[in-house]
Amino acid sequence: MMAITHATIASAGTCLILGTADPVTLLLAVAGSQIPDIDTSTSLIGQVFFPVSSYIEDRFPHRSITHSLLATAVIAAVAMSASYYFLGDMWSWIALPLGHLLSCFSDTFTKQGVQLFYPNPCWAISVSNPHRRIRTGSTAEYWVLAGAIATLVIGISLATNGGITYKVSESLGLKDAAISIYNQNASSHHTWAEIQGVWASDRSNASGKYWIVDMDGSEFIVTDGKSIYKTGKQIVVNKLTVDVGEPSTTEIRTVNFNDENAIAPLKELATAYPNAAIFLNGQIVIDFPEDIKIPIAPNQFPTAQLVGSTLKLENLPLEKAIAQLKGQYAVGTLSAKIVNPKPSFAL
Secondary structure, eight states, X not given: OHHHHHHHHHHHHHHHHHTOOOHHHHHHHHHHHHGGGGGSTTSHHHHHTHHHHHHHHHHSOTTSGGGSHHHHHHHHHHHHHHHXXXXXXXXXXXXXXXXHHHHHHHHTTBSSOBOTTTTSOOOBOSOSSGGGSBOTTSHHHHHHHHHHHHHHHHHHHHHHTTOHHHHHXXXXXXXXXXXXXXXXXXXXXXXXXXXXXXXXXXOOBOOEEEEEEEEETTEEEEEOSSOEEEBTTTEEEEEEEEEEEEEOEEEEXXXXXXXXXXXXXXXXXXXXXXXXXXEEEEEEEESOGGGOOOOXXXXXXXXXXXXXXXXXXXXXXXXXXXXXXXXXXXXXEEEEEEEESOOTTOO
């Protein structure tokens, strides 16, 4: 029974401490948790390695040398050396000594305790009242096992969703968690930003739900279906969380202009992807820059900028590009980001 309890405590603790649900790592922790009881031939590991357990049993008291920090240090040195030799990474097998340490610590709550600081003969016992200490096979151990199983389930859930730090960051609306969620899902799903913040222009309320168009460094390019905005520029963010929406596909296509009517290839793109949200990036040289009218609004991200006869586009919706480039001939190359299907209010 104690072997199962040790294994569960070690795997649960390792899962939480290392933030991983990797089966190999957890198995290493389980293996490490069994090592302390090799000092008795009646234990599971003692029976498997009887010559070793018998040798130790004849020379050392139970829960002494194999339950000590000295043993943890030896196991860590061996595990890290082997890990570096075979895998080129000395930390890959750190779960083995960690499992051993957690198992030894859990035994300090038993009636006997352990000689944690061997060769110092003192016994480390975490509970001063003898009646509150755990006895092997008792009801208290079953409660400990149940708690360890619940902790393991929670740990695996947290690890598969980014870990404790990640979940805390997400709940607080910290940017690192939002960026991670976006990077993991943007290519396969619509992603939405729940923003609490204000407009940079007048500090009026800008809180709401925005569809994420793209990222620029650590900032988000978003839309509410009316215009394009950028966090850190148009929207000053107090809190931002990212929600994953319906499945979608993202495709990047190149559109070349060889001194030809700019509208034709853009309309071909619109015809080819009738249900997609399409955004254009890049720059082209146009023949009649004086005819380009770019609206200027304090709360909108400048998706189009005219410098001489060069028109620079950054996440400009295809529909607006077609409207602005009527009658223009262009030279250059644009990149089209195609998200299919478009969200309900995409431009």
